[in-house]
Amino acid sequence: MTEFVKPSIDYFELWPLLVVFGVACLGVVVEAFAPRRLRYVAQVGLALTGLVVALVGVVLVARDVTTYEDGAARGILAVGGTIAVDGPSLFIWGLVLALAIGGVLLFAERHLDGGVSAFAGQAAAVPGTDAETAALVANREHTEVYPLMMFAVFGMMLFPAANDLLTMFVGLEVLSLPLYLLSGLARRRRLLSQEAALKYFLLGAFSSGFFLYGAALLYGYAGSLDFAAINEAVRNDVGSPALLLIGTGLLSVGLLFKVGAVPFQAWTPDVYQGAPTPVTAFMAAGTKVAAFGAIMRLFYVALGADRWSWQPMLWIVAILSMFVGAALAITQSDIKRLLAYSSVAHTGFILTGVLGLQASDQLAIGEITSLQAVLFYLTTYGFATIGAFAVVSLVRDAGGETTAIDRWAGLGKESPVVAAVFAFFLLAMAGIPLTSGFVGKLAVFSVALAAGAWPVVVAAVIASIIAAFLYIRVIKVMYFDEPVGDGPSVAYPSVLTATTIAVGAAVTLVLGIVPGPVLDLAAVAGEFIR
């Protein structure tokens, strides 16, 4: 046995990660000791401060990182090589933190539903009992959601930065567990919400099992959990290829589940629909960003030399995701389910970018890389999604949010601004030019085509046409259909939700017109540390 060496912790580089984790722990303490009336302000303040400080930290670290050894990547391997603080990690950290700030703002919204947040008064009370009524009457609300969310954010940051399989698994779990809980905390339609949480938890736990088993097999193959060591083993072709292939497959199950790719998409519509809309917004945007970061790191860094094995698999998964997502979205009558299926289709589009990996010697100078394209797409997708769900939370009737699409008829006349903003987000998701979604699509299609994956691109184009139909259908309902009955009413949000929507729309517009800076930033982020 080698002697246990205490790893040195690079506090400066890990600052953003540690701040988020610290704030999460502090939030638990606040929850335990602060009086109930102070908790809301304290928790929201704490969470926002923590996220902003961490975001500043990301910027400072990003300015400071230097070239790693003599490779193309910049950054360091921290904590004994388990966490890679490199360009892509920092990009994703920044993105996750920015989205999380939007998430906190949505969580904290209290104007929409008569002065209380979207979370259950007392989650432990069985729906329909006196205990629940008592909690409602007392205007209680769970403020644990903020520390829970901060733990999830910590997981989302650890997950894509993990440089070995075990750390990645820890990141996966830390990111998932709080989200399972948060999904079940809706104030309205609680049974639906609890069902969503249970489904999410069961399926998620199952997929984590797959991931862990895959990690074990890959350890059996390479004799190490470290990505660089696995890469070395794959290059030198040691060990049994069966272990490698099965291990890769099982790991993919765990990761593809998180991004909601077909055939692991079954949970998305139920969870997106049942979870409180602020949670859906944060989860849909954040999880996808983090999980794609992890997918790229695993496939590019650890299994890059074996890409002939996994690229065909991703071809099929990408094509299936695009078609199944787009086709099933058309049949939905609930806006949250529709957005859930559309997120499945987007997973397919992003995978189109992921499978566009090319060796660096195949790239022309100035040609956009697959990593760059995917990072850009994730940025556009994250902001459009969080904005779109924020708009969904505004359209309400007496029973809470009105998510049935046909009840949105006449929204264009009722409140032109909300309808226009939502239509704009939909157009962005459809990939219409002058929105960020178009540039994202352009980027991922380009890298896929450059890598020779033209069948995937052709499929992606056809799927885009199907998807365009479903977004236009919603726009048609909002603008050109006659309202049914009273029609929906739009609740006036406080500055919190309004800010999130405004920022989401602004980013979507700006990235559609001047995508250069973010594309350049993704280019500067450079390569993964290998």
Place this chain on the structure above:
Amino acid sequence: MILTILILLPLVGAVVTAFVPGALARVVGLGFAGATLVAGIVAATQYDVGGGMQLTETHVWIEAMGVHYALGVDGLGLLMVLLTVVLVPIVLLAGWRESEAEGNGGAKAFFAWTLALEAMSLAVFTATDVLLFYVVFEATLIPAYFLIGGFGREGRGRAATKFLIYQLAGGLIMLASVIGLYVVSSNQGNPSFLLTDLAAIDIDPITQRWLFVGFFIAFAIKAPMFPVHTWLADTTEKATPGTSVLLVCILDKIGTFGMLRFCLGLLPDASQWATPVVVVLALISIIYGALVAIGQDDVLRLIGLTSLSHFGFIVLGIFVFSPTGGTGAILYMVNHGIATALMFLVAGFLIQRTGTASIREMGGVEKTAPVLAGFFLVAGLAACGLPGLSPFVSELMVIVAAFDHHWLVGSVAVLAIVLAAFYALWMYQRTMTGPGREGAAPVADLDRREVGILAPLLLALVLFGFYPMPLLDVINPVVHDTLTGVGIGQEGGPQ
């Protein structure tokens, strides 16, 4: 700079119109359209008839992907720009009162969307970067969608959705080809979307064919051509005549414009390879469009379908690869814009008076409204190619070129003249002559405002019918350059 100003003027106008108080909106909107017209004329005076890309400006837009904000016009682009800036104020004037009656945001929304559409169309005709072209090509769809869906007759929402789906489908297919061009250019070491860079790269024949198919499908939907034309009739039937003018006379030209500039300009070998199929499709469009038009009862639907026939002629002229055909096709694009605009607008005034678009329910209009009937007759005669009106010249050129290409092609195309006479004159006969409708109030004649709106179009038809030289001077260099690119000299026909 003048081209940027040309695009920005209506764009700013659209935003301003959307935010000024309701009463002012129309005046402000018309003011911006007028200013754009002036800018367009200024641009035309700066243009040198010699040919080539002029008034160019190039700025890097997305450096990471080699995208440029690059503008410029050749003769073709210039004519399309002029057509646009002339037609938009006319459409706005024609919709002065009508758009007010509608619910969806009223005149303000109509004026704002029209100006937005004008801005995007002008950008399409002046873009010299393929991605910029694509971006504005798709961006035209959003204002068009809201113009169709927001104003017009019952069922317009459905028509708007159908329109948008068709166009987006075409656009996305083209996107694959646009990206394909980029990938080819980056494989050759210079990732760029600039037309000048792309014209210099060497694309192998098989790739060229795939790229051609992508571009051509998009432009065929846009133009429209058989068998992807079915959005056209529904759209023109449900939309207001003003919107139809914008769509058919301006936006649809993007289809044939794109065929000339991208299919022939960038993919010459593939264009020749595809000629037989395209020519057959064009002939089907010509004959089928005319035949179906004859059977229509709805005036606007009928006019929309005649355009299918006319676009068949334009495409035929482009793809016979001869100087006469090319010149005829471009001239046809201008003439069709003027003649069809006149037809739509007169029909619009007629429908306002009768309260119906059904031919069966009209009759005897010429007794009480001779001026209206006169305009309608001229527009109809223009459509069937009467000598002395401008469409005659272009139609003749295309048919001559078609006979040069193959006698069979020419003889089929010539049939359309007979059919056109049939649909145009029969429509006139059924609506304008005969007894008036039972119990209906007599149709009032055009007032001075309406005559003022239509007169410039009528004058243009007559002027270019007798004296098309100014147009031909601008067109000939473009045709020469394009055909040289395809590998056919000015003298020789296709081998």
